[in-house]
Amino acid sequence: DIQMTQSPSSLSASVGDRVTITCRASQSISNYLTWYQQKPGKAPKLLIYAASTLQSGVPSRFSGSGSGTDFTFTISSLQPEDFATYYCQQSYGTPVTFGQGTRLEI
C-alpha cells in the first residue's frame, strides 16, 4: 500500500494568514493527489484533484502543487470558514489511501 504522510497534524493560524500543508507519498504517484476539506459532522468536500486542479466552485485562495512524492496545499488568505480538517489522498491506484489529516485551528 502507498502510505500518505501529512504534516503538520495540526496548525494554528489567524484569519488572513497564508498556510501550507504538505503531503508525502511513500512512492511516486505522479500527480494523482487529491485534497479534501472536512468540517465537524460533515462529509469531506473535494477541493483539488490531479495535485493542482481546482474543483469547480472552490475559491481560488486554495491551491495545490507537486508531483512524484511531495505535494503542498496552500490557502493564500485564511477565511473564517476555512477552519477545518484537510486530508490528502492518493488516487494513483488501489487501495486508496489517505493522509492522517491536518486540523487547522484558529
Next chain:
Amino acid sequence: QLQLQESGPGLVKPSETLSLSCTVSGGSISGSPHYWGWIRQPPGKGLEWIGSMYYTGNTYYSPSLKSRVTMSLDTSKSQFSLKVNSVAAADTAVYYCARASGSNWLVFEYWGHGTPVTVSS
C-alpha cells in the same frame, strides 16, 4: 444536482453482518463512466477507503477488508449497497458513500452525509 443518501441500522451486534444502502438521486446510477465507493471514518480518526465498484459490477476492495466485504448495485432502485461480515468493535465508524467518474475513478466528487454505525452487544 446529484445527491447520495446512506441508510441502514445504526447498531450492529459483534459477529453479525453490517448492511448499508446508498440511494442515488439527481443522476443515473448506471451511467458511464461512474464509480461508486464506500469510505468510513472511525470516531475521532481519519478516512479509510473500503472499496469501489463500476456500474457494470466490477469491484475493487481494500485488501484489509476484502475477505469480509461485498458491494453490489441495484439499478432498479437506484441504490448501491455494502455488506461487511463478522463485524467487531473496530468496524464502528461513520460510513460514507461517494461517487467518482471516468479517468478520475478514485477521486470522490460527490459524498453522502454519512451514517454512523456502532458495533456493540
